[in-house]
Amino acid sequence: MNPFRHEYFLGYINQVFPQFVRVHFPSSILLNGFTHFGKEFNGGLVGNFVVIESEKYGFLGRITELSLPESERLSLNEKAFQTSDFHPTGKIEILLSFDLYDPFTVKKGLTAYPNIGAKVFVSSGELVQEYMSRFGVKNGESIQSIDIGNLVSNPDTKVKVNIQSVFGRHCAVVGTTGGGKSYTVSKLIESLIVTGNKTILIDATGEYIGNYDKVKSIDIGNGENIFHYSQLTVDDMFFLLKPSPRTQTPKLMEAIRSLKMVKIAGNVTQLEYNGEMIPIDSGLLKKNGRPKKPYDVFYYRNISVIENGMADFDFTKLARQISEECIFDNGTAWGNVATTDVSYCVSLISRVTNLSNTPELNQIFGFQQEKKENDLTDVINQFISEENTSDNLLRLNLENVKYDFQVRETLVNAIGKFLLTKARNGVFKNSPVVVFIDEAHQFLNKSIKDEYFDSKPLDAFDSIAKECRKHGLFLCIATQMPRDIPHGTLSQMGTFIVHRLINHNDKEAISNACSSANKNTLEFLPILGEGEAVLTGVDFPMPIIMKFDLPNNEPNSKTPNLKSL
Numbered sequence: 001m002n003p004f005r006h007e008y009f010l011g012y013i014n015q016v017f018p019q020f021v022r023v024h025f026p027s028s029i030l031l032n033g034f035t036h037f038g039k040e041f042n043g044g045l046v047g048n049f050v051v052i053e054s055e056k057y058g059f060l061g062r063i064t065e066l067s068l069p070e071s072e073r074l075s076l077n078e079k080a081f082q083t084s085d086f087h088p089t090g091k092i093e094i095l096l097s098f099d100l101y102d103p104f105t106v107k108k109g110l111t112a113y114p115n116i117g118a119k120v121f122v123s124s125g126e127l128v129q130e131y132m133s134r135f136g137v138k139n140g141e142s143i144q145s146i147d148i149g150n151l152v153s154n155p156d157t158k159v160k161v162n163i164q165s166v167f168g169r170h171c172a173v174v175g176t177t178g179g180g181k182s183y184t185v186s187k188l189i190e191s192l193i194v195t196g197n198k199t200i201l202i203d204a205t206g207e208y209i210g211n212y213d214k215v216k217s218i219d220i221g222n223g224e225n226i227f228h229y230s231q232l233t234v235d236d237m238f239f240l241l242k243p244s245p246r247t248q249t250p251k252l253m254e255a256i257r258s259l260k261m262v263k264i265a266g267n268v269t270q271l272e273y274n275g276e277m278i279p280i281d282s283g284l285l286k287k288n289g290r291p292k293k294p295y296d297v298f299y300y301r302n303i304s305v306i307e308n309g310m311a312d313f314d315f316t317k318l319a320r321q322i323s324e325e326c327i328f329d330n331g332t333a334w335g336n337v338a339t340t341d342v343s344y345c346v347s348l349i350s351r352v353t354n355l356s357n358t359p360e361l362n363q364i365f366g367f368q369q370e371k372k373e374n375d376l377t378d379v380i381n382q383f384i385s386e387e388n389t390s391d392n393l394l395r396l397n398l399e400n401v402k403y404d405f406q407v408r409e410t411l412v413n414a415i416g417k418f419l420l421t422k423a424r425n426g427v428f429k430n431s432p433v434v435v436f437i438d439e440a441h442q443f444l445n446k447s448i449k450d451e452y453f454d455s456k457p458l459d460a461f462d463s464i465a466k467e468c469r470k471h472g473l474f475l476c477i478a479t480q481m482p483r484d485i486p487h488g489t490l491s492q493m494g495t496f497i498v499h500r501l502i503n504h505n506d507k508e509a510i511s512n513a514c515s516s517a518n519k520n521t522l523e524f525l526p527i528l529g530e531g532e533a534v535l536t537g538v539d540f541p542m543p544i545i546m547k548f549d550l551p552n553n554e555p556n557s558k559t560p561n562l563k564s565l
Contacts, residue, residue, distance in 0.1 A: 049062055151545070162539075170492055176506075187548055204439035228365065231311075434475075444461055444462070445489075496535075
């Protein structure tokens, strides 16, 4: 394919700068659209692609500005347009450079620049399309592209990109309400399903209700599918219970250890060592007036399980076990009840009781029931199993999860921790998974705190973004407020799909996180239409301004209409 055809000629380079060049058009007629061999070319319009033929390299660029010399601007009138020929100038943003004799060998970075007098040509849609499909493809790899839309500047040119270039380094879909963000997410999910990849969708509002192929949809919040509290970490339990640091935290930690020891002991009614014993009565460890030795021996024999960080104990006994921990410490033995400690822990015991009896929390974490086979962790384990070939999408519908008690943030963070542990154990090495988080600003950059409790960050997905790409667990976040996403998480996003953005802070967040989204490209963000977006990232040598195709499954994200007379 020869990109430098005489029929496509536009003009000559007359100024060169580090990020852009200026071009002189010998005649305004050259900017007109034309048809060549049955293919339509828009000519030299703002936003159109051009190629530049230099001495050693070729360059692909985008026209970002057109103007006339001052003398010709002063003579503009209707008659002049019909009878005169103008000599416009333009500004071209340099997007990438390529080998002059092998146009599809793209150079990393701009190591050279066009020379003065280099010729500028209209770029064909096929050339740009071929470049886009090769982005992110390593040497020796086959091109596996997905069709996701078309160029805004040339609607006849399809945007086909390598799926690894989009998701292989984490992805962020951002844009204000009404920009088409949800439709884009649905289109990306469909592309992953078609290519046989596994996807977990955290559907914050229940809008992705379409009939996707090979989908398993789980409704959370109705009590049928719970994330059992035994699958939470001890840190998660602290998030929910909010103990005060100095007085309540030590008692809560000791109560959890005691209950975990009771569970490990099973049907045994006492801990015994060398004739000394600590009774276990009604699922409680009775330390009052007892020696410490049996406790210490049992603890160190089972320390790996007791200190595994998981909340695998009988939660219904926690309030009473905290009371059992409020005793004096006499060195080698425990003493009687310490009434001062009991008074300090009254509020904690009250929170434990409330937590156990709050319907909104019980329908999520099942504090009053044993772990069953329909537990959410079992569902996830079955879905990510390599033996499971019938499902490619696991949709976790959080529509019915309440906003009270920070339960949504805690639940999603717990799911993230569960997946993070799986990734660290190498579960996704041979079967990668992409996790979509819709309305990510609801869950990321959150912490749990109150007047008694030190702030604790809910940062599971921040850790996934920073370390799990090499483990085969990929993240795709969708949000209308990128400024609310942690900088650490946003900086790990290798691919950005940016719909219309108006807020200055949102644009700055994207500009700071994505170096290739230069100022010229960001200027398009406020004027993008519905479904239009800037696609850019680590594996994209140039930003692509495109319009996404409508998905087969349109999300239920339309705004209700007000009544009219």
